[in-house]
Amino acid sequence: MKEVKSSFTVSIHYDRRLFEYDIAGSMAHARMLAKQGIITAQEARAIVSGLAEVRQEIRGGTFPWRRELEDIHMNVERRLQEKIGDAGGKLHTARSRNDQIALDMRLYAKDIATQALQSIARLRKAFIGRAERDADVVLPGYTHVQRGQPVLFGHHMLAYFEMFGRDAERFRQARDRADVMPLGSGALAGSPYPLDRESVAKELGFSKVSVNSMDAVSDRDFLLDLESAAAICMIHLSRLAEELVLWSSAEFGFVQLADDYTTGSSMMPQKRNPDFAELVRGRSGRVIGNLVALLTTLKGLPLTYNRDLQEDKEGVFETMDTLLPCLDFSAGMVETMTLRHERMRQAAQQSYVLATDLADYLVRKGMPFRQAHGVVSRLSAHAAGQGKFFHELSLPTYRRFSKLFEDDVFEVTVDSSIAQRDLPGGTAPRQVRKAVAAAKKALGLEAERVP
Ligand code: ARG
Numbered sequence: 001m002k003e004v005k006s007s008f009t010v011s012i013h014y015d016r017r018l019f020e021y022d023i024a025g026s027m028a029h030a031r032m033l034a035k036q037g038i039i040t041a042q043e044a045r046a047i048v049s050g051l052a053e054v055r056q057e058i059r060g061g062t063f064p065w066r067r068e069l070e071d072i073h074m075n076v077e078r079r080l081q082e083k084i085g086d087a088g089g090k091l092h093t094a095r096s097r098n099d100q101i102a103l104d105m106r107l108y109a110k111d112i113a114t115q116a117l118q119s120i121a122r123l124r125k126a127f128i129g130r131a132e133r134d135a136d137v138v139l140p141g142y143t144h145v146q147r148g149q150p151v152l153f154g155h156h157m158l159a160y161f162e163m164f165g166r167d168a169e170r171f172r173q174a175r176d177r178a179d180v181m182p183l184g185s186g187a188l189a190g191s192p193y194p195l196d197r198e199s200v201a202k203e204l205g206f207s208k209v210s211v212n213s214m215d216a217v218s219d220r221d222f223l224l225d226l227e228s229a230a231a232i233c234m235i236h237l238s239r240l241a242e243e244l245v246l247w248s249s250a251e252f253g254f255v256q257l258a259d260d261y262t263t264g265s266s267m268m269p270q271k272r273n274p275d276f277a278e279l280v281r282g283r284s285g286r287v288i289g290n291l292v293a294l295l296t297t298l299k300g301l302p303l304t305y306n307r308d309l310q311e312d313k314e315g316v317f318e319t320m321d322t323l324l325p326c327l328d329f330s331a332g333m334v335e336t337m338t339l340r341h342e343r344m345r346q347a348a349q350q351s352y353v354l355a356t357d358l359a360d361y362l363v364r365k366g367m368p369f370r371q372a373h374g375v376v377s378r379l380s381a382h383a384a385g386q387g388k389f390f391h392e393l394s395l396p397t398y399r400r401f402s403k404l405f406e407d408d409v410f411e412v413t414v415d416s417s418i419a420q421r422d423l424p425g426g427t428a429p430r431q432v433r434k435a436v437a438a439a440k441k442a443l444g445l446e447a448e449r450v451p
Pocket residue numbers: 011015071097098101305307309310311
């Protein structure tokens with residue numbers, strides 16, 4: 001029973017991955033204690049070099065992990081004591097595991113948010129690359145998965161560039177929220193020692209120190225920020241993945257995904273399944289689940305530290321371990337897919353995507369839009385009934401629906417439709433070229449901000 005009881009509280013199997021942060025935090029703390037005359041310089045040197053040895057052992061895989069010591073903090077500290085003796089017992093002066101774990105998670109959150117930003121930047125670069133390379137590719141834009149109006153493929157790609165730009169913004173915000181140094185909060189009430197919290201913050205790369213010790217040891221909203229940024233980002237990835245699945249189907253036939261991202265069916269030899277895209281789409285589920293789990297864990301928790309908070313880790317680790325490869329594989333798919341230009345153009349041409357343009361044609365000749373809408377809707381129904389597309393109808397047929405139709409109605413084409421949407425935000429080639437240039441510039445500026 002004793003064994004069962006103690007293993008219930010153990011977290012070392014997942015919090016061991018925090019060792020770099022835990023040790024960096026301890027080194028900074030020890031140096032500060034010496035600087036403030038709380039321990040001697042000699043003790044601090046022993047602690048720091050002992051911690052460096054411990055770190056070497058962990059990195060090299062020779063560290064003796066002990067489950068009975070529960071967590072990363074106790075494992076590191078006990079090993080330090082074994083190495084340097086009594087001085088090791090002074091490391092925990094003016095510190096509690098409560099502010100220590102808050103510190104470790106904040107260092108982790110800052111780091112992983114930066115990695116997410118780098119992966120998002122790569123993905124956004126892939127969209128720009130396609131928008132440039134496939135500048136003149138035309139496809140139908142859809143609403144309700146019904147062909148709506150023709151657009152340039154580059155315009156479609158840059159829609160995703162914008163979407164993931166907001167995700168980047170959210171990760172930068174999450175990183176800023178995590179950028180608060182909690183050491184000095186002690187167990188909950190602050191510390192009776194003359195600590196220099198600012199110098200610890202500086203050494204660890206934090207831009208500020210926490211304002212209230214009770215908040216500092218109980219706050220986990222910086223992880224909610226991270227997890228919600230991740231969940232929204234995964235939802236966006238799932239939308240992209242869904243389009244790749246549709247586009248690569250025989251029914252659409254717009255793209256062929258690179259072999260690296262598809263697998264054969266074990267039974268049906270003709271198939272190349274878009275498994276990577278499907279897995280990206282599918283994994284959004286657990287990322288949303290982890291966000292809901294953490295929200296639920298935090299709900300109703302009284303101040304300050306409660307052991308419930310230990311439950312923050314596995315979810316956030318799994319979330320970020322899921323998100324980062326999904327971002328990278330999505331970038332890979334976008335970079336390497338082959339576009340079927342002809343199929344895409346055909347899908348636009350062999351459809352009624354010019355209906356809006358024909359209505360606008362009548363409007364330019366003086367007809368009120370509502371009336372024009374009615375005319376073209378009757379015209380479309382007639383054409384569809386005949387099994388014909390607009391360009392296959394004769395002028396007399398057009399004129400049965402409105403006398404405003406003249407010879408120049410045949411100048412309404414997929415390309416003219418696109419070219420006319422020449423306002424900022426539209427799909428005209430000129431606008432898309434401008435948008436590509438602006439996107440490149442924006443991404444370059446962001447790259448300077450992401451270390
Ligand atoms: N393993 C704990 C956690 O992850 C560390 C803090 C434990 N503090 C305590 N007073 N038991 O939250």
